[in-house]
Amino acid sequence: MHDVVIAGAGPVGLFLASELALAGCSVLVLERDADPRPPLKALPLGLRGLNAGSVETFYRRGMLQPLLKASGADAANVGADPEADEAPAPRSLSHFAGITLDATDIDPAALIYRLPGAAMDGFMTSLEAVTEVLAERAATLGVSIVRDAPVTAVTQDEETVTVTAAGQDYSARWLVGCDGGRSTVRALADFSFVGTEPLFTGYVAKVTFADPHELPLGFQLTPTGMYLRTPLAGHLGMMDFDGGAFDRTQQLTREHLQTVLRRVSGTEATLEELHLASSFTDRAMQATTYRNGRVLLAGDAAHIHSPLGGQGLNLGIGDAMNLGWKLAATVRGDAPNDLLDTYTVERHPVGAAVLDWSRAQVATMNPGSNAPALQQLVRDLMGTPDGTTHVYRRTSGLFHRYDLGSEQPLIGCTAPDFRLTDDISLGDLLQEGRGVLLDFSPQQRLSEQAAPWKNRVRYVTGRPRNDLGFEALLIRPDGIVAWADTPAAPVGDALGHSLARWFGRC
Template sequence: MYDVYDVVIAGAGPVGLFLAGELALAGCSVLVLEREQEETSPWKALPLGMRGLNAGSVETFYRRGMLEELLEASGADGARIGADPAAHEPPAPRGVSHFAGMQLDPAAVDTAALPFRLPGPAMEGIVTSLDAVGKVLAGRAARLGVRILRGVPVEAVTQDGDTVVTRAGGHDHRARWLVGCDGGRSAVRALAGFGFVGTEPLFTGYVAHVTFADARKLKPGFNLTPAGMYLRTPFEGHLGMMDFDGGAFDRSRPLTREHLQTVLRRVSGTDTTLTDVHLASSFTDRAMQATTYRNGRVLLAGDAAHIHSPLGGQGLNLGIGDAVNLGWKLAATIRGTAPEGLLDTYTAERHPVGAAILDWSRAQVATMNPGPNAPALRRLVRDLLGTRDGTTHVFRSTSGLFHRYDLGSDQPLVGRTAPDFRLADGTRLGDLLREGHGVALDFTTGRRLHDAATGWKGRIRYAAGPVSDDLGFGALLIRPDGIVAWTGDHDPDPEAFRGAATRWFGDPAL
């Protein structure tokens, strides 16, 4: 279709598809190369494809106009996660992610310690599936003109300074940029020469769809034992296990019924019998991260950039955060409107977030690791996390709403995801972000930033008027990824606004 695409993306998983949609929304030509031939599989459908989207990821879908479609595809109750449209205070959290299998009480979250919250349609996480997420994102990509080729594994990557040639399925595909979203065993990462460092595994994990002869012998939910952990979900026959063998078994031998039964009996301390194994796979807690997310004209996102154990379900959320951060920056670079160094802020902002998630995963594994001192450690951690401060810390760390990028400002809202301000006419910030532009919000009665903000036509959308709650601000500049880049008081300085806008959106004359 194109002699040279703006971007080739390797990988048609949620991260690759989300990124493809972001780039196409900005007018870029995008080709997605996927090694798997089939779009769906039992590993993407429930129960094996079950995933949790935290509130931050749900907010991202909302801000691109995909929330209702996602809820419908997931079978989720939209009323459960949304706030009352007329509410003036955000609702208390209804769920808190577990830590090392320890469930925490959302009633213990200190909502007064959660900064800059406003009620909005996206207040909670949801349980979904890879199938549901993929369906929504593939539909969006198709509507925006993204081309997807399936059954074409990446075989070679070469850069010549101006373009990248990706050989896949026996054909060369030329683009200005290549983004590897091709998973933990990323071919792009290896072929493009990225460093990948971290820690080796302590356990082999298993996820399987099985038939039990005597399922009642296994307790539902997460179960830490002297030998490891097992998980029974409400889905019939859905089994998870962790065996602390140093990761020795992962992908080294066939996952037979006999082996899975032996592991289950050991970690559960029961004589449970498996009569059949329908599907099974293994994984480890190997925690690795690319040393940089960019090498020339090749970038990485999602599991291609970082891998860790699935404890706490942070992997998909981390990848979606990568995609929404990278998309607008890469698009601006392609259009020639990006300020100097904008694309380098992708690694600068997202690499520390990935490192923190890897440490969060490692801490959970260390807490679950069996041994004579393990019960004492678990009791201590449970007691600490069960306090009001501890539960609040877990919620802040896992909800995806409270991370702050260091953007060089002392103003505490700068670098955070913007609250969902609601204008007097009912328009919400989420509505203003749907097209992927930046947003200048002006709450002053004299529309004092109007002239300053209109110079970035097509890059910054200006909106003015009173809001239901301005949280003490008079004006804000919000990036396309929903991050606050600048705040002003009720007498904002137009020159300060112009400086911030130029920093993130480039010269208005471009």
């Protein structure tokens, strides 16, 4: 019997599997597809954007350099100068409703608690590249992956879960559904999935254009929808506000895509060939809880929305990073009683916010007689420093804040990349997947309090290049600040309570 069975060998399932294996759990991944490299994951249809928060997550597990290499990205455009004393201004920014914003309009003064590090910006990649890096990581850690094994049945009792896939039963202590927006696990385990119905059918395709000059590059909002052409050869995206009527209901033919393109672009653009295509909608749905007994959900299995702004992959990676260490501690038996419940408590509001962000973009893009006025108003507001900074904070993945019961603004947020020496930073210390207690005091005054948790929390002392006014911080395995000590706030019993809350009894 395995500790955990994961349904789905996409990025979320593989990242979660690696987190669990890193913590010593036995993990089995069941994947319904036989082909580990389906065409839809490769460029151009597999094009995805990783935000700065996801880049930071890969960095904190030692996978950033392999991912940059697999993605053909330049590390110099992602990280900061290692000799810098201050974090650079953001260099990349997501769009809002197809409206491109200028990163130079971001107000750096509004981005507190940032330090220079190896992961400062997002970059473009592909599902193929992300999956390959994570599959190699999972294999190195001993994760078993069974392909061509769609899940067909799930039963559970108080102690175990039994999963049937490809005619075989697998037993585990826990099951996590990472099997996508049409999750079989979610349906079989009777999760409630609620939200809003679609307004459009979206298309992404690889085509040969007869007259590419008819279609300018970038997002193009029109009176009848939106289309996108990127520098990738033959890459085409479209949104047709038909109420989602066409999605997966009919075959995607060249003739149909050409009809939609001419309608939404207002041109006579011609498609010579259709090589590959897929459809989607802006249906926005979310599970009301991410846990039902011994079954949990993560990624698209827990929430679906339109791909506008590129938040889907990033949201799923965040789920996996949050869940992994909590589920592993539960498997080991050293977790506080309610630790696993904090997964839904923390991640459900983040998912709900992303769904609303998606809905707001769709509402802005929805054609109609009033649409140009609304779009111009949004463009004007987003083009201000406050508006641009707001978009960056909502989409960068660096400014989510979990409510951990403290008014200190850093607690509940991702930790800055404190640099202790020329060769060691917080990101390096988190690669083991354990918590970290940073003690900046010269007397190592927290050593006695840290000692009982030494197997779960790494105690590190030393003066960082910039301490941001803190004397000590407790960092969870997912990089979230759980406790912070400043000169104005004596340690008292707060550190002990935080250690016990997140790491169990010593």
